Amino acid sequence: MPRDARLEDDPVDEQAIIARCLAGERRVYAVLVDRYKGLVHDLVSRMLGDAVEAEDIAQDAFVKAYLSLRDFRGESKFSTWVCRIALNRCKDVLRKQGRAPWTRSGHEDGPQVAEVADDRETPVDSVERREREAALHRALARLPVKYREALVLRHIEGMEFHEIGRVLGIAAGAAKVRAFRAREMLRRLLESEGAPR
Amino acid sequence: MTRFEELLEGKLAGDLSPDENREFAALLMLDENRRAFEAHQQTVALLAGVERHAPSSSFTEEVLAGLPDRRSRPWDKVWELLWAPRVARWNVATALALSLVLVVTALAWRAQPSRTAVGPEPRPVVTLFRFSLNAPGAQQVSLAGDFNGWRTDEIFLADVTGRGHFSVTLPLKSGRYAYMFVIDGATWMTDPRAEAYRDDGFGNKNALVNIEAPTVGNGDT
Numbered sequence: 001m002p003r004d005a006r007l008e009d010d011p012v013d014e015q016a017i018i019a020r021c022l023a024g025e026r027r028v029y030a031v032l033v034d035r036y037k038g039l040v041h042d043l044v045s046r047m048l049g050d051a052v053e054a055e056d057i058a059q060d061a062f063v064k065a066y067l068s069l070r071d072f073r074g075e076s077k078f079s080t081w082v083c084r085i086a087l088n089r090c091k092d093v094l095r096k097q098g099r100a101p102w103t104r105s106g107h108e109d110g111p112q113v114a115e116v117a118d119d120r121e122t123p124v125d126s127v128e129r130r131e132r133e134a135a136l137h138r139a140l141a142r143l144p145v146k147y148r149e150a151l152v153l154r155h156i157e158g159m160e161f162h163e164i165g166r167v168l169g170i171a172a173g174a175a176k177v178r179a180f181r182a183r184e185m186l187r188r189l190l191e192s193e194g195a196p197r
Numbered sequence: 198m199t200r201f202e203e204l205l206e207g208k209l210a211g212d213l214s215p216d217e218n219r220e221f222a223a224l225l226m227l228d229e230n231r232r233a234f235e236a237h238q239q240t241v242a243l244l245a246g247v248e249r250h251a252p253s254s255s256f257t258e259e260v261l262a263g264l265p266d267r268r269s270r271p272w273d274k275v276w277e278l279l280w281a282p283r284v285a286r287w288n289v290a291t292a293l294a295l296s297l298v299l300v301v302t303a304l305a306w307r308a309q310p311s312r313t314a315v316g317p318e319p320r321p322v323v324t325l326f327r328f329s330l331n332a333p334g335a336q337q338v339s340l341a342g343d344f345n346g347w348r349t350d351e352i353f354l355a356d357v358t359g360r361g362h363f364s365v366t367l368p369l370k371s372g373r374y375a376y377m378f379v380i381d382g383a384t385w386m387t388d389p390r391a392e393a394y395r396d397d398g399f400g401n402k403n404a405l406v407n408i409e410a411p412t413v414g415n416g417d418t
Contacts, residue, residue, distance in 0.1 A: 030257050030261055033257045037256050038251060041251070041256070042250050046250070055253060055256065058256075059259055063260060067265070071375065073385075075385065136247065156244055183237055183240045190243075
């Protein structure tokens, strides 16, 4: 699987940035936020199914990571660490609200699917694509959280299994099993919906 | 996972060896396996093709606005006041006046018959603290913490008895320090006898030590 460009980073450079943040240079933290905001925002958005709420939770995750920078020892990459913090925030939100994603009022029909279309896409293609994505998001939302997070990290965010293991606090082998089972569950859910493939 | 499922996962990740590829191809001769593989491929393609949910253009600024100012403490303000670069305007009259003050002060100092001896500058007070760990079988144990920027190759514990009881004594100024042991340069280990712990954000805990006494003494983890 090709690695996502957003996951490419320079750990040495990151250590220097973190040291400067700890020395009080708050503005330098913007480098890390800019580098990983797309990843963290997309991850949270997939987990919660609400782009507006995702913005707040992803920002919270970055603030929380900044406040805990002294505890970051550089054993893993900063991206892994901030993703873990973001996922924990997502689980808190889902637990407190006792809900699955996309079931709040105004979102019963699934999340807002991006309106980005290929120039060569016909109107029919566009409608089909949006239906396909909406069905996919509904199916994702019905997956248990532990399978959803493994699937999103692996196949949407493009992480390697050892990295997923670090984010989720499990072994790489266990992450592999979760991703496999999650794909099987997702396929069954999509088939039960009769979703266009 | 079955052998077929393991190979399927490896195939999707593109990291099968030539032998594994041959083994996988043989397993695909079964219709059931081929259908499963195709279904997984379709699901992966579907997930890989989803549109990204992009953050707003003000995302980073809003995060920065939510950060506390680490340098808002009073002594940081004093530090900044002392060290911030400034521009001083001067003229020849001011320079002559300053020179005169300096010369007069020096002459007055020399004219004094005797001066009180100046004692040695007080040395910063430190507490000697002994970090120790029982790690039978370990070749090397190092100590990383707030006090050395979490470097793992700087402070090594000694196994004086040769029985796996490693220890090192450090002079520490008063304060609260987080630390971990690193066994054989690879395995991070929390001190099982630490006085307190703090979550490290990875599901593990950093050990904490509080150095309070401003007198020379001994501690022992």
